[in-house]
Amino acid sequence: MDALSDVLGATTSSSSGSRSNALAQEDFFEIMISELTNQDPLEPMDNQQFLNQLVQMQTLQATTKLSEGIESLLLGQQIASAGSLIGRQIEGEDADGNPVSGTVQSVVVQDGDVLLGLENRLLPLSSVTEIQASAETA
Template identity: 40%
Template structure:
């Protein structure tokens, strides 16, 4: 007769080569656990050296503060997630619209032009230079500022001789004043929003001919 080995009643699956997994236990300390420990501490304290009331209240307040901070962190995390989702939906609605961003380098398309705004600091003539990748000036033009503020500018993609410039990367420089009073001015370039990206640093708008720019760097959306 074939003998059948004894089985382990605690683990009915041992005969199949399956081991019983240890029960998972929650190792976190909750408020009820903390109060239970404090109660045991009071019950087992040295009668000659009883726990000071201020010390007891201090421990209780410390635990409550830590728990409150954890609850607040959880609430803030949830709020941040909701705000990020809402911001993403709002940014997605910007695709196809025009955005104004400060830039000194642009990508000119064949037969195209570029425009935007210059931040004037005072009234007077503003000099605008378009330079190629070698630093040579291919177009000079001017706009008049009636005072401090934004002044519209436009480049039709032509050189000083009125001929179309080939597609490529070009720099833009704007200066105001004359002589010792000459100053460099900020140039804003308008471009179409092609898409929106979600990066670890926040939302990024991908602009036609201008590359990627953080949402916070956009000066205006038209």
């Protein structure tokens, strides 16, 4: 009877970005039917436990959906921030810690990361250390 709780516990402890471990509603019902079919007839599942498991599944789904929404909102905000840097001179550090500077010419999203396109390289938005005023506002 605790098989569902064990699976739900393992799923919630995994990273939210790992969709392969997330339980679908069909998986939940399959496990629940299996539990009901194989339960001990002398000790049937308590109604309260059954309801608790339903609530756990709904909570897990809501949390996953909320997390995905927040990630999407964050990415949109980062893209908007990066877009406001187009035409501006920036300084930052590459992955090796070497200084990089240049004028932002484009914004690229690659594997969920927002990158600024400089003259001849891409620089992660999170690596920017200085933003200088554009010539138009100076």
